[in-house]
Amino acid sequence: MMRSDTxxxxxxxxxxxxxxxxxxxxxxxxFFKRFPRFFKTIAFKVLALxxxxxxxxxxxxxxxxxxxxxxxxxxxxxQLIEDEVELLVExxxxxxxxxxxxxxxxxxxxxxxSLYLITDPAGRPxxxxxxxxxxxxxxxxxxxxxxxxxxxxxGEGATNHQALARVFVLPGGIRAIVGRDVSEREQFxxxxxxxxxxxxxxxxxxxxxxxxxxxxxxxxHLSEVSETSREIMExxxxxxxxxxxxxxxxxxLSANLNQMLDRIEQLLKGxxxxxxxxxHDLKTPLTRMKSRIEQALRDPSDAEELxxxxxxxxxxxxxxxxxxxxxxxxxxxxxxxxxxxAPFDGVEMVSGLVELYEPEAEERGVELTSDLPxxxxxxxxxxxxxxxxxxxxxxxxxxxxxxxxxxxxxxxxENDPDAGPDASHTDRLGNTARSKIALSMKQEGEAILIxxxxxxxxxxxxxxxxxxxxxxxxxxxxxxxxxGLGLSxxxxxxxxxxxxxxxENVNPGLRVTLSLPNLSANxxxxxD
Amino acid sequence: xxxxxxxxxxxxxxxxxxxxxEAGHTADHIADGEEGFLHAVDELYDxxxxxxxxxxxxxxxxxxxxxxxxxxxxxxxxxxLGAVDDRIQGLRSxxxxxxxxxxxxxxxxxxxxxxxxxxxxDETETVYxxxxxxxxxxxxxxxxxxxxxxxxxxxxxxxxxxxxxxxQVVTRTMLLENxxxxxxxxxxxxxxxxxxxxxxxxxxxxxxxxxxxxxxxGYIMKV
Numbered sequence: 001m002m003r004s005d006t007x008x009x010x011x012x013x014x015x016x017x018x019x020x021x022x023x024x025x026x027x028x029x030x031f032f033k034r035f036p037r038f039f040k041t042i043a044f045k046v047l048a049l050x051x052x053x054x055x056x057x058x059x060x061x062x063x064x065x066x067x068x069x070x071x072x073x074x075x076x077x078x079q080l081i082e083d084e085v086e087l088l089v090e091x092x093x094x095x096x097x098x099x100x101x102x103x104x105x106x107x108x109x110x111x112x113x114s115l116y117l118i119t120d121p122a123g124r125p126x127x128x129x130x131x132x133x134x135x136x137x138x139x140x141x142x143x144x145x146x147x148x149x150x151x152x153x154x155g156e157g158a159t160n161h162q163a164l165a166r167v168f169v170l171p172g173g174i175r176a177i178v179g180r181d182v183s184e185r186e187q188f189x190x191x192x193x194x195x196x197x198x199x200x201x202x203x204x205x206x207x208x209x210x211x212x213x214x215x216x217x218x219x220x221h222l223s224e225v226s227e228t229s230r231e232i233m234e235x236x237x238x239x240x241x242x243x244x245x246x247x248x249x250x251x252x253l254s255a256n257l258n259q260m261l262d263r264i265e266q267l268l269k270g271x272x273x274x275x276x277x278x279x280h281d282l283k284t285p286l287t288r289m290k291s292r293i294e295q296a297l298r299d300p301s302d303a304e305e306l307x308x309x310x311x312x313x314x315x316x317x318x319x320x321x322x323x324x325x326x327x328x329x330x331x332x333x334x335x336x337x338x339x340x341x342a343p344f345d346g347v348e349m350v351s352g353l354v355e356l357y358e359p360e361a362e363e364r365g366v367e368l369t370s371d372l373p374x375x376x377x378x379x380x381x382x383x384x385x386x387x388x389x390x391x392x393x394x395x396x397x398x399x400x401x402x403x404x405x406x407x408x409x410x411x412x413x414e415n416d417p418d419a420g421p422d423a424s425h426t427d428r429l430g431n432t433a434r435s436k437i438a439l440s441m442k443q444e445g446e447a448i449l450i451x452x453x454x455x456x457x458x459x460x461x462x463x464x465x466x467x468x469x470x471x472x473x474x475x476x477x478x479x480x481x482x483x484g485l486g487l488s489x490x491x492x493x494x495x496x497x498x499x500x501x502x503x504e505n506v507n508p509g510l511r512v513t514l515s516l517p518n519l520s521a522n523x524x525x526x527x528d
Numbered sequence: 529x530x531x532x533x534x535x536x537x538x539x540x541x542x543x544x545x546x547x548x549x550e551a552g553h554t555a556d557h558i559a560d561g562e563e564g565f566l567h568a569v570d571e572l573y574d575x576x577x578x579x580x581x582x583x584x585x586x587x588x589x590x591x592x593x594x595x596x597x598x599x600x601x602x603x604x605x606x607x608x609l610g611a612v613d614d615r616i617q618g619l620r621s622x623x624x625x626x627x628x629x630x631x632x633x634x635x636x637x638x639x640x641x642x643x644x645x646x647x648x649x650d651e652t653e654t655v656y657x658x659x660x661x662x663x664x665x666x667x668x669x670x671x672x673x674x675x676x677x678x679x680x681x682x683x684x685x686x687x688x689x690x691x692x693x694x695x696q697v698v699t700r701t702m703l704l705e706n707x708x709x710x711x712x713x714x715x716x717x718x719x720x721x722x723x724x725x726x727x728x729x730x731x732x733x734x735x736x737x738x739x740x741x742x743x744x745x746g747y748i749m750k751v
Contacts, residue, residue, distance in 0.1 A: 321630050322713060325610065332611060340613055355682055356708055359721035383612050387712045 042218065047211035054207040059200055066192040073188055074164070077180045078143065081166050084114055084178045092170055100176075101127040114180050115148065115163050121173030130177065138175045141168050146179070162186070221250045225257065237265045270334065273470065278327070281471045281484070282320065289316045326485040330470065333384060333492035341497075343520060346378035349386055350441050350450065357393050361437060366401055371440040378448060379519035380497050388493040391486040392452040392512050393437070400454020400510060401435045443518060447499070451513040458505040468501060490514065529553040529574040529644055534564030534590065535606065536582050544577070547633050561585030565593055573601055575640045580607040580618070588621040595622040602643040604636070612711060634745035638697040645693060656691035659738050659751040661730060663691050672734055682707070683726050690739065690749040699746035723747060 084107075092100040097118075104116045108129040116128035123138055125131075131149045144167065147160045165179025224241055231239040240261060241254040296309040354370045361368040378385070438453045459467060466472050468491040473484040487501070490512070494501045499516040531553050535541040541557045548555040556573075558564040561582035568576055568590070580587040591603050602624045607614065610628030618626045625639050656663045661672045668684060670677045679687065686707050690698060700719045704710050723739065731737045740748050 317630075318632075325628075325713070328610070340616075352708060352710075356710075356718055356722075359725055360718045363721050381612070383711050386710050390710075390712070 042215070044215070046218070047208065047215050050211040051204060051207040055200060055204050058203045059196070062192075062196045062199055066189070066196065069192070070189065077164055077182075081114065081143075081164065081178050081180060085166050085168060085176075088176065088178065089168075089170070092174075097126070097170075097172075097174060100170075104128055114178055115150075115165065116179075117148075117177040119175045121175070123175070126174075128177070130179075133177065138167060138177070142166070145182070146177075148179070217250070221254070225254070228257075228261075232261065232264075237261075237268060267334075282323065285316050285320055289313050323485065326489060327470070329384075329387070330485065330489050330492045333489070333496040340381050341379055341519070342382070343377050343379045344382045346376040346441060346448065347372050347374070349378070349382060350389065350439065353386060353389055353393065354439055357390075357397075361397065364397060364401065366397065366435045366437055369436060369438045371438065371442075373442060376441065376443060376448065377520040378516065379521075380516060381493075384493045384496065385514075385516075388490040388514060389439075389450065389452070391490050392514070393439075395486050395512075396437045396452050396454040396456075400437060400456035402456060402508070446518055448516045448518050449513055450516070451511055453506060453509055453511040455509040458507065458510040459503060461505065464503045467503070487512075529640070530572070531555045531575050531577060531640065532564070532568055532571070532573045533557045533577045534561065534568070534582060534587070535559065535577070535579040536561075537579070543633075544636075547637070551637055559583075561587070561590060565590045568594060568601070569597060569599065574644050576601055576603045577636075577640065578603055578605055578623075580605060580609060588618060588623075591622040602640075604640050604643060606631070606636075615711070632744075634697065634742075635699050635701060638699045638702060638745060641696045642693050642698070642702065645696060656688065656694070658691055658694045658749050659736060660734075661691075661738055663688060670730070672730060677729055679726075679729060683722070683729070686722060686726055687730065690747065694749045697742050697745045697748050702746070 088100055088103060091103045101118060104118060104127045107113055108116055108127075113129065115130050117130035117133065118126045118128055119138060120126055129150060133146060133148045137144070137146050144165060146163055146165050148163050148165075149160060162182045163179040164182055165177045167175065167177050169175055228239045228241045240258045243251050243254050243258075245251070292309055293313060296306055300306060350372060351370065354368060358368050435455050437455070439451070440453070441448070441450045443449075468487050470488045471484040472488075491501050494514055494516070497516045499514065502513045502515060504511045504513070531548055533541055533544055533548075533555060535544070535557065536559045538559065541559070545555045545557050556567075556571075558567055562584040564578070564582070565585055578587040578590055582590075587605060587607070591605070594601065594603075603622070604625045604627060605618045605623040606627055606629055607618065608629045615626045615628075624643055627636060627639060654665050656665070661670070663670050663684075665688065670679055670684065670687065686703070689703065689707050700717075701713070703719050704712075723741075727737075727739050731739055736751060738749055738751060740750065742748050
C-alpha cells in the first residue's frame with residue numbers, strides 16, 4: 001500500500017458518509033412534491049443556487065483543511081519516526097545490539113509509545129512491541145504503511161492495525177522497524193469527517209434559511225409592488241408602496257416608484273381638471289352663441305341685426321379657437337411632446353418682445369423697461385418661451401396697472417386701430433402718472449431668471465398656486481377679457497424646460513419669474 | 529390667379545372655391561390625394577392649397593413628389609395639426625407656407641397672394657415705391673415727396689414688408705411672423721400700435737394716405 005492511496009481514501013470516505021445519512025433523499029423528494037409552485041419563483045432559484053454554491057465551497061474548504069491537516073500530522077509522524085530511528089542507530093553504533101535492544105525495551109512501554117520491532121537476519125524477533133508483521137515487509141527498507149499486530153492483544157484473533165513504519169537494516173543483517181500507529185490519524189480523520197458532515201448539514205440549513213429569508217423579502221417586495229399597481233389600475237390612485245425604512249435598494253426602488261405614481265396621479269388630475277374646466281368654460285361661450293343665434297332666428301327680418309349676430313358669433317368662434325389652441329399648447333407642453341430645443345440668443349428674443357410691446361405700453365401710459373445682460377444663450381424652445389413671456393406681458397398690461405377711471409381702456413378694435421386713448425394720461429385728480437412694467441433677465445447660478453414686474457394690485461399669496469391652473473381667474477379680473485389660460489401656459493412651458501414659475505408680491509405690484517435651467521454649453525463664457 | 533385646392537372635406541372646399549372665385553380667381557377642387565397630385569403635375573397653376581390628411585396620398589407626400597419632379601409651384605399647406613413641429617415638418621417637405629385649421633378666409637387669401645407675389649422675380653429690386661413713397665433697401669432710407677423720413681430699425685422692416693407686398697392684404701399674423709419671427713397669436717393688439725406709429729410718420733403729414741386698414745383682415749399698402 002503506497003502513500004498515494006491516502007488521497008483516494010478521503011474521497012470515498014466522504015461519499016460513504018454522505019450516502020449513509022438516513023433518509024435525506026426521501027425528505028427532499030416529498031418536499032418537492034408538496035410545493036410545486038414554490039419552485040417557479042425567483043426566490044427558489046436564488047435559494048437553490050445559493051445553497052448549492054455555498055455548500056460546494058464549504059465542502060471544498062473543509063476537505064482542503066482536512067487534507068492539509070492530515071498532511072501535517074503525517075509529516076509530524078514521519079519526523080518522529082525518523083528521530084527515533086536516528087536515536088536507535090546511535091545506540092547501536094555506541095553499544096551494539098544490546099544497547100539498542102535495551103533502548104527499545106525501555107521505550108516500548110512508555111505511554112503513547114512508538115512501535116518497534118528488531119529481528120535477526122532470519123526474521124526472528126529480538127525486541128519490540130510488535131508481535132508480527134505480514135511476510136515480506138522486513139525485506140525492503142523504506143517508509144511504508146504496514147499492517148501489524150501488537151503484543152497487548154496477544155494470541156490469535158488480535159485485530160490487525162495499520163502503522164506508518166520505517167524498515168531499516170543494520171550492519172550484520174539486523175532488521176528493525178520503527179513506526180507509529182495510524183489509528184491516531186484515523187481518529188483524526190474520523191473527527192474531520194464528522195465535523196465535515198455536521199458542518200455541511202448545518203451550513204446547508206443556514207444557507208437555506210438565509211436564502212429563504214432573503215428570498216421572502218425579495219418576493220414580498222415584488223408582491224407589494226404588484227399589489228399596489230393593481231390597486232392603481234383599478235382606479236385607486238392614492239395607493240403607494242410602503243417603505244421599510246431601511247434605506248436599502250428596495251426602499252430606493254419603492255421611493256422612486258412612489259414618485260412616479262405621484263406624477264401619474266398629478267397628470268391624471270390634470271386631465272380630469274381639464275375636462276371639468278373645458279366642460280364649464282367652453283360651454284359658456286357656446287351657450288351664449290347658441291342663444292344669440294336662436295334669438296335672431298326667431299325674428300329674422302332685420303338684416304342689420306342678423307349681420308350683427310353673425311359677426312359676434314364669428315368673434316366668439318375665434319375666441320373659442322384661441323382657447324382650444326392654448327389648451328392644446330398647454331397639454332403638449334406638459335406632456336413633453338416634441339424635442340425642439342435649440343440654442344438661441346436670449347437677449348435678442350427678449351429685447352424683440354420689449355420692442356414689440358413698447359408702443360402698446362406707451363399708449364396706455366405705461367413705461368416698459370428692460371434690464372438685460374450683454375449676451376445670454378438659452379437652450380430651449382424659442383417660440384414657447386416667447387409665447388410664455390407675451391402672456392406675462394399681456395397679463396401685466398391687463399391687470400398690473402393701477403386702475404384709474406378713464407385710463408387703460410382696452411383699445412384697438414379691429415375697426416379702427418387709430419382711435420387709441422389720448423396719449424396724455426391724467427387721472428381724476430389731474431396727476432399724470434407713468435406706471436412701470438419692468439422686464440429683467442439674468443443668469444443666477446445654474447438658472448436663467450426672466451422676470452416681469454408690474455405695479456398693480458398683485459395676487460394674494462394664498463392664490464399663487466391656484467392661478468397657475470387652467471381657467472382660473474380671480475374675481476377682481478372677471479370684467480377683463482381673457483380665458484384664464486395665460487399663466488397655466490407659462491407654467492407648462494416652464495415645466496417642459498425643467499424649470500418653474502414663481503410669483504411674488506413686491507408691493508406695489510406682482511413679480512412673475514420664469515426660471516429655466518441653463519442647459520447652454522457656453523454657460524461659463526460670455527457672448528460678445 | 530389659377531388655384532388648385534386638394535382637400536377631402538367637401539364642404540370646406542366648396543366654401544374656399546366660392547370665396548376665391550368671388551375674389552376674382554380661378555379655383556379647381558380635387559378631393560383625392562393621388563388624383564390631385566397627377567392634376568398638379570399635368571396642369572399649370574399659380575398656387576396650390578393642399579390639406580395634409582388626404583385619402584390615397586397625403587399632402588406632404590404630394591409636395592415632395594412635385595418638388596422631385598422639378599415642379600416649384602408655391603404651396604400653402606392646410607392642417608389641423610398646428611404645432612411648431614408640424615409646421616417645420618410641412619415646410620421641410622417643400623411647402624411654402626403653413627396655415628393651421630381653423631383659419632380665417634382672409635388670412636388664407638392674403639397668404640396665397642403673398643406667395644404668388646414672392647414667386648414673381650422681384651427679389652432683386654432695391655427700391656420699393658408706392659405712390660410718392662420710396663424705400664431704398666440698400667441705403668436704408670425712406671423718402672416721401674423728396675422729404676427724408678427717419679424710422680427706427682423695426683419700423684423700417686415693417687414698412688419694407690408692407691411695401692414688398694404692396695397692393696395685397698397683409699395680416700397681423702403675417703407681420704408677426706415675418707417682421708418679428710414669432711409664431712403665435714398675440715392677445716392684445718400690439719401690432720396695431722406699431723402700424724399707427726408708422727402711419728403717423730409716413731402718412732400723417734401728407735395728402736394721400738397709403739397705409740390702409742382692411743376690416744377683418746389686416747393692412748394694405750397702396751395708393
